[in-house]
Amino acid sequence: MFSLRLPIPIENTLITPPPKSNNNNTYNSSLCAHSYSSYSHSQTNRFLTVRNVALQKNGNSVGDSKDTMMQPFPEELNAEPLPRHVAVIMDGNGRWAKMRNLMPSAGHQAGAEALKEMVRLCASWGIKVLTVFAFSTDNWVRPKVEVDFLMSLFEKTINSEIDVFIREGIRISVIGDASKLPSSLIRMIKYAEERTKENSRLQLIVAVSYSGKYDVVQACRSVAKKVKDGILDLEEINEGIIEQELETNCTEFPNPDLLIRTSGELRVSNFLLWQLAYTELYFDGALWPDFGKEEFVEALSSFQQRKRRFGGR
Ligand code: FPP
Numbered sequence: 001m002f003s004l005r006l007p008i009p010i011e012n013t014l015i016t017p018p019p020k021s022n023n024n025n026t027y028n029s030s031l032c033a034h035s036y037s038s039y040s041h042s043q044t045n046r047f048l049t050v051r052n053v054a055l056q057k058n059g060n061s062v063g064d065s066k067d068t069m070m071q072p073f074p075e076e077l078n079a080e081p082l083p084r085h086v087a088v089i090m091d092g093n094g095r096w097a098k099m100r101n102l103m104p105s106a107g108h109q110a111g112a113e114a115l116k117e118m119v120r121l122c123a124s125w126g127i128k129v130l131t132v133f134a135f136s137t138d139n140w141v142r143p144k145v146e147v148d149f150l151m152s153l154f155e156k157t158i159n160s161e162i163d164v165f166i167r168e169g170i171r172i173s174v175i176g177d178a179s180k181l182p183s184s185l186i187r188m189i190k191y192a193e194e195r196t197k198e199n200s201r202l203q204l205i206v207a208v209s210y211s212g213k214y215d216v217v218q219a220c221r222s223v224a225k226k227v228k229d230g231i232l233d234l235e236e237i238n239e240g241i242i243e244q245e246l247e248t249n250c251t252e253f254p255n256p257d258l259l260i261r262t263s264g265e266l267r268v269s270n271f272l273l274w275q276l277a278y279t280e281l282y283f284d285g286a287l288w289p290d291f292g293k294e295e296f297v298e299a300l301s302s303f304q305q306r307k308r309r310f311g312g313r
Contacts, residue, residue, distance in 0.1 A: 069168045071124035074297045078304055083257035085129035086122065087279070089271055090115065092263030092287030099287075105149040110289035112157050121296055123170060123202040129253050131205040133271050137177060137214050154208060155185045158192045165192070169201030175247035176210030177218075203251050210247070212273030219245035248275055255279065258303045260296075262288045280306050 073079070090111055097107030115132060122130045135150055158172065165172055174189045181189075222245040226232035232241070248254035256272065256279045264285040268276060282299045284291060 069120050069123050069164075071121055071293070073125055074293075074300075076297055077125075077300055081304060082126060082300065083280075083303055084127065085131065085251070085253040085256045085258075086127055087131040087133075087256035087259045087272060087276075088118065089133045089259070089261040089269060090288040090291075091261060091265055093289060095263065096287040096289045104146050105153075107287075107289060108146075108150055108153055112153055114289050114291055115157075116161070117292055118296065119170065119202065119204055121293060123168060127202065129203045129205065129251050129256075131207060131248075131256060131272065133207050133210070133269075135176070135208045135210070136270060137209055137211040138270065140180065140209070151182050151185055154206070155182075155188045158188050162192050162195060165196050165199065165204075169199045171196045171199035171203045173203060173205045173250045174208055175205060175215075175250065176208045177214055178209065180209055205248070205251060207271070211270040212268075212276075213270055215247050215272070216242075216274055218247070242274070246274060248272065258282060258299065260284060260291075260299050262286050262291045262295075278308070278310050280308065 093107030093111040094104045095107070096110060097104050100106070118132075119130060121127075134154065139150075140147065162172075164170075172192050174193065178186055178189075219242055223232065223237060223241060227234055227237075243249070243254065246254065255275045255277070259268070259271070259276060259279045260282045261267070261269075262284050264283065266283050268281075272279075280303055282302055284295055284299065286295050
């Protein structure tokens with residue numbers, strides 16, 4: 001199916017970072033970016049390297065120049081209702097790796113491949129927003145080697161996919177607390193966001209160094225500052241005002257219709273706490289790297305059987 005494969009990359013090959021932007025120091029902590037660096041597009045147009053058996057499972061980019069991105073709409077599903085916004089807690093990478101006597105990094109690498117497939121399916125089937133929990137504010141306590149690997153993986157994956165995103169009409173946005181992220185990753189994010197900001201087929205929101213509590217706190221700070229600066233009256237604060245300050249203000253559809261969590265855990269683990277208020281929850285036993293088309297169709301099918309009432313009758 002994916003006939004044209006990108007060269008298999010080699011792990012730990014350095015990415016030439018984009019040049020430092022002049023305004024790097026003024027970049028605010030939110031990654032749902034509004035200011036950008038300006039390194040040239042050709043700088044990303046090179047093959048990156050990641051050595052891993054996991055990559056060879058699919059070994060392809062999200063879009064493939066021969067096959068394009070389109071995947072036929074599954075017969076098992078109805079055209080309506082489809083979730084406009086799907087959120088995913090991509091859990092189980094570590095266990096996937098452990099079962100194969102591999103390091104956690106191999107699980108994350110395989111997880112990145114599963115994500116590419118998910119992006120392909122969402123774009124093909126008309127889902128408008130896909131938000132994925134890639135790294136929680138609580139994940140910083142993991143071993144440094146794993147954290148470093150993940151940061152590098154995010155950067156490499158964004159870099160390797162950006163041409164496809166541009167070609168296939170996919171907008172990428174990153175939310176979370178950027179203050180601890182490597183500067184090269186921040187520059188890559190800014191660049192990718194800028195290059196894809198006009199795209200509207202699918203918006204991929206990647207939550208990195210994100211948590212729901214963090215998001216509510218930073219929104220409260222923004223609202224409080226507006227009150228302090230006389231831009232807003234205390235009495236004007238309502239749900240809409242708070243929502244405008246949440247990091248999901250980068251999308252037209254901030255509240256997920258469907259949340260999928262893999263690996264059998266039945267928790268929301270500090271993900272989009274405010275935004276999940278009326279989200280349909282779906283838990284799957286598959287480990288994230290094994291979550292593919294079949295499993296996604298099951299999740300969508302379950303969604304189509306739900307009756308959403310939003311508090312009404
Ligand atoms: C949770 O599994 C997963 C993560 C902490 C990382 C998820 C990251 C990816 C899937 C890569 C995504 C790539 C991009 C570019 C966004 P776990 O390690 O907690 O699994 P475990 O519970 O089995 O140990």
